[in-house]
Amino acid sequence: MKRVLTFLTALAFVSAMAISASAADSGKSCADAHRQFGFAQKLNLSKSQLEKMKDLRDRFRSETRDLRYDLAIKRIELRKLFTDPKTEDAALTAKQMELSSLRQQLQEKKDRMKVEWRKILTPEQIVQLGKISHRWGHKGWAMKGHCRHHGDVES
Secondary structure, three states, rough: HHHHHHHHHHHHHHHHHHHHHHHHHOOOOOHHHHHHOOOOHOOOOHHHHHHHHHHHHHHHHHOOEEEEEHHHHHHHHHHHHOOOOOHHHHHHHHHHHHHHHHHHHHHHHHHHHHHHHHHHOOOHHHHHHOOEEEEEEEEEEOOOOOOOOOOOOOO
């Protein structure tokens, strides 16, 4: 019964995340433009470069779908263990290690994607990238002071 409840909770969580992601992608706004590639205008990316970056992003999302799902499930499992007074420290530690391993795998995939994105840029754009105010977020490069997405499914 406990496993069924955990599965149903996880299923509801993942469904809610999928619905919110779908809804976020349907409307175009300031947040959408900056969330996608907020640095594109600053770097004067060509349409070809932008398309290549979108293809890489879409491939990344596709290749990491199962990993992100597993991360969501492990977070739910950890939260459930953490709030159970009968859970032993060893079980919490083991679950946290599983979660950390999945996070590390996702981070490595993100890092590889960033290297691939960099290959799309010209040397001048790479230099310019270092001059603009930015940070790497779960949705890609985002410029500080602009719209940011607040939900984080990936890390």
